[in-house]
Amino acid sequence: MHEIVLGDVTVTRIVNVVVTAEISPATSFPGSTTATWQQHRSLLEPDFFEVSTNTVRAASQVWLLRSEGRNIVVDTGFAHTQQPGAQANDTDLIQGLTAAGVRREDNDVVINTHLHEDHVGWNTYLDGGVRVPSFPNLAPGHTPGSSILRLQSGSDTALFVGDALHTPLQIVQPDTNSQYCEDPTRARRTRNQLLGQAADTNALVLPAHFPGHGAAEIERNGN
Ligand SMILES: [Zn+2]
Numbered sequence: 001m002h003e004i005v006l007g008d009v010t011v012t013r014i015v016n017v018v019v020t021a022e023i024s025p026a027t028s029f030p031g032s033t034t035a036t037w038q039q040h041r042s043l044l045e046p047d048f049f050e051v052s053t054n055t056v057r058a059a060s061q062v063w064l065l066r067s068e069g070r071n072i073v074v075d076t077g078f079a080h081t082q083q084p085g086a087q088a089n090d091t092d093l094i095q096g097l098t099a100a101g102v103r104r105e106d107n108d109v110v111i112n113t114h115l116h117e118d119h120v121g122w123n124t125y126l127d128g129g130v131r132v133p134s135f136p137n138l139a140p141g142h143t144p145g146s147s148i149l150r151l152q153s154g155s156d157t158a159l160f161v162g163d164a165l166h167t168p169l170q171i172v173q174p175d176t177n178s179q180y181c182e183d184p185t186r187a188r189r190t191r192n193q194l195l196g197q198a199a200d201t202n203a204l205v206l207p208a209h210f211p212g213h214g215a216a217e218i219e220r221n222g223n
C-alpha cells in the first residue's frame with residue numbers, strides 16, 4: 001500500500017491485480033515498435049517492461065481519497081473472480097479498503113473513470129449468491145464516457161486519468177495508443193492535452209494501471 005499526501009487529501013493506493021500475463025508491446029500498444037520500447041528501457045525497466053521477455057507489465061489499482069472526513073474511491077478494480085458461475089471471492093477490494101481503515105459503509109463517493117470491467121468490478125459483489133452494492137451509503141450516479149478527476153488541495157494538484165495512460169512510454173510518446181483505445185484520434189488528443197496540462201500546472205498524474213510507484217510527475221520536453 002502506498003500513500004501520497006496532496007494538500008489536505010490523503011491518497012492511498014490499493015492494488016487490485018498485478019497483471020503478470022505475458023503481453024507483448026505489439027499486442028498492448030499496436031503501432032509501437034519493439035525498438036521504441038527498447039530505446040526507452042531505462043525509463044520502463046523493471047516495473048513497466050521486461051526486455052528479456054518482451055513483456056509489458058501492468059497493475060490494476062484503486063485510489064482511495066480521504067479528505068475532511070469523507071472517503072472517495074476512484075475506480076473499483078477488476079472482479080476477476082466474479083464472472084457468472086465462477087466461485088466468488090468477495091474479499092479483495094473490500095479487504096483492501098478495510099486494511100486501510102475504511103469499511104464498506106464508510107465510503108461516501110465512488111467515481112468510475114469509465115465503465116470497462118477492470119474499473120467497475122467491485123461496484124457490487126456477491127453475498128451468498130446475491131449481488132449487492134459494495135458501498136451501501138453512496139449517492140448513486142452515472143457518468144457517460146471516460147472521465148478524468150482533478151484534485152486540488154492547498155497548492156497541490158493531481159489528475160486521476162484512468163486509462164488515458166497505460167505505460168510511461170505514452171508520456172514520452174503521447175501518440176501511442178493502447179489496444180483498448182476505442183477512438184484512437186480522440187485518445188491521442190486527450191493524452192496530449194492532459195500531459196500538457198499536468199506539465200503546466202505541476203499536477204501529479206495517477207493512472208489506473210501503472211505498477212511501480214503508481215504516479216508520475218510530468219515535465220515538458222519541447223512541445
Ligand atoms: Zn479501460
Ligand SMILES: [Zn+2]
Binds near residue numbers: 116118119208209
Ligand atoms: Zn483499465
